[in-house]
Amino acid sequence: MQIKSIKAYHVVQPFVDGPYRMSKGRQADAFDAVIVAITADSGLTGWGEMAPLGNFYSAAFPAGARAGVPEIAPHLIGHDPRGLASIGRLMDTVFKGHPYIKSALDMACWDLAARAAGVPLVTMLGGRESDMAETYRVVTHGTLDQMAALAKRIIAEGCRRLQVKVGGNVHDDIERVTTVASAVPKGTVIFCDANAGWTPYQARQFADATRGIDYTFEQPCTTIEENMSVRRMLDKPMVLDESVTSLEEMLEIHRLGAADGLTLKISRLGGVTRTRQIRDVAVDLGFMITVEDTGGAEIDTAAMAHLSLSTPQERRLHAIAFHEWVTVRTAFNAPPVTGSHMGIPDGPGLGIDVDPSLLGKPFFEIG
Numbered sequence: 001m002q003i004k005s006i007k008a009y010h011v012v013q014p015f016v017d018g019p020y021r022m023s024k025g026r027q028a029d030a031f032d033a034v035i036v037a038i039t040a041d042s043g044l045t046g047w048g049e050m051a052p053l054g055n056f057y058s059a060a061f062p063a064g065a066r067a068g069v070p071e072i073a074p075h076l077i078g079h080d081p082r083g084l085a086s087i088g089r090l091m092d093t094v095f096k097g098h099p100y101i102k103s104a105l106d107m108a109c110w111d112l113a114a115r116a117a118g119v120p121l122v123t124m125l126g127g128r129e130s131d132m133a134e135t136y137r138v139v140t141h142g143t144l145d146q147m148a149a150l151a152k153r154i155i156a157e158g159c160r161r162l163q164v165k166v167g168g169n170v171h172d173d174i175e176r177v178t179t180v181a182s183a184v185p186k187g188t189v190i191f192c193d194a195n196a197g198w199t200p201y202q203a204r205q206f207a208d209a210t211r212g213i214d215y216t217f218e219q220p221c222t223t224i225e226e227n228m229s230v231r232r233m234l235d236k237p238m239v240l241d242e243s244v245t246s247l248e249e250m251l252e253i254h255r256l257g258a259a260d261g262l263t264l265k266i267s268r269l270g271g272v273t274r275t276r277q278i279r280d281v282a283v284d285l286g287f288m289i290t291v292e293d294t295g296g297a298e299i300d301t302a303a304m305a306h307l308s309l310s311t312p313q314e315r316r317l318h319a320i321a322f323h324e325w326v327t328v329r330t331a332f333n334a335p336p337v338t339g340s341h342m343g344i345p346d347g348p349g350l351g352i353d354v355d356p357s358l359l360g361k362p363f364f365e366i367g
Helices: 060-075 085-092 099-117 144-156 170-183 200-209 224-231 249-257 271-286 299-309
Strands: 005-013 032-038 045-050 137-138 161-165 189-193 216-218 236-241 261-265 288-292 365-366
Touching: 005 200, 032 060, 032 099, 045 099, 045 144, 045 299, 060 085, 060 099, 060 365, 085 099, 085 236, 099 271, 099 299, 137 144, 144 161, 144 170, 144 271, 161 170, 170 189, 170 200, 224 249, 249 271, 261 271, 271 288, 288 299, 299 365
Parallel strands: 137 161, 161 189, 189 216, 216 236, 236 261, 261 288
Antiparallel strands: 005 032, 005 365, 032 045
């Protein structure tokens, strides 16, 4: 089997609930996605998707993805998409760095390889560990009343896991978390995610003032060393997200004992191939794992669901249903969400049925 053609689409995906707000005034109104279709000489097509969260969240931006895919794609024509490691090495050879640009291409090759084998992607990723993954919802930055109301609404809709955005003014964030924790039932799982918005000094202030609240600390500071300095005085679990950009950094986090859990973002790591590799090593090292991405709709959510459900249940933290965040559809047979749990679609590969008519005209095509 050989890659015969590649198409790339640009799809803006506005958020259902309006702007997504983080610390330091950072916000986005939509996921700005690149969707890739890779078709083989067998007639089968695999799909991939990536969407940076604005220009501020990670070392990636939408215009960069749109510019980079046409630079890499011509080199893939004629190669076997099932040679996933070989495809990865080829992309790294012809285009140095910028893993986020390669993510959708890598994901499409995995989808195509699984479709060719006639099995769901979860089977190729190690096998299904459970039928459903528990999901969490995000309480974004806002006034105290807004955040409490949103938290109550999320709980009323059946979700029991909240990620509360912090990382701004410490004293305001102490009030935010205290208010949200008071507004939800006892036993609600709370993650306080600063998105690397604090100095160690600020993170220690926050941790000291909120000792009476049950939560998990997520990425308070920028560097691994800064987070480690906070962890030394912390009496709560810590999860790192933005610090995990490679296998080497994951191993450094383990060496230092800097975290109990990791959030792995598919596009930040360069695709399904590297996410699976780091996930498997991290599980063996004893980390708790969340697999998600920086954004996307049905295609990317399906990939996240397959990676989540092939993660051992006892090592899985939670998942997120990004396709429910956006107002546009790109595919049918999306990952099923029941209450606070998400499964994977039936069928080979990602299991979804992408409708090209929903994507508009390709901005790039070769074959």
